[in-house]
Amino acid sequence: MDEYKARMRALDEKVAKLAHRIERLEEQPRCRPRPPHGATSAPLALIEHLRGRKKGRYRAKGMQGAIAYGGAAVLGERECLWVREHPLPDVVDLDPDRLAQVLTALAHSARLVLLRSLLEKARTSQELQAVLGVSSPGQLYHHLKELLAAGIVTQARRSHYEIAPRQVVPLLTVLATAFDLVDTQAAPSEIEASSDKEN
Secondary structure (H helix, E strand, O other): HHHHHHHHHHHHHHHHHHHHHHHHHOOOOOOOEEEOOOOHHHHHHHHHHOOOOOOOHHEEEEEEEEEEEEEEEOOOOEEEEEEEEEEEEHHHHOOHHHHHHHHHOOOHHHHHHHHHHHHOOOEHHHHHHHOOOOOOOHHHHHOOOOOOOOOOOEEOOOOEEEOHHHHHHHHHHHHHHHHHOOOOOOOOOOOOOOOOOOO
């Protein structure tokens, strides 16, 4: 009986030590990309590719690397495919005025409603006015003017508006990025990496 109690006590101690080690591991920042459950190695290959960008325009002012995004979206009868890569210094050095113009155009809930509607299909001004639920066309045109000036929306013909195909995936990327900024729960498909360099 004493031998049984001794074994159980030793087992309890091992379990407690393991639990303590797991807690410590969970508290540490993740320093390397971690593939989600069931993920392929493609996202990690992309990260390694971007980390390898160190020459020419990819290195300046104490920074190096690249930012890439892409997407495949089927919206109604349109299929939009897009992959872009930008040197990190170029992204940081974007003209603040032009960047602010685009971000300001997106920074209104009514315009986001319009864009969500236009992602589905091109629409007339009357349809867009109904989407917003406003009685005055002046309110609609105020928002459309901002989106047109930023180059996000185009006027296909009189009173007909659409998002240009080349702008669809960049727009969706901005929305996805904003989602990541406001969402406090990690998405199941997310690959996490610490900003700290490994020693």
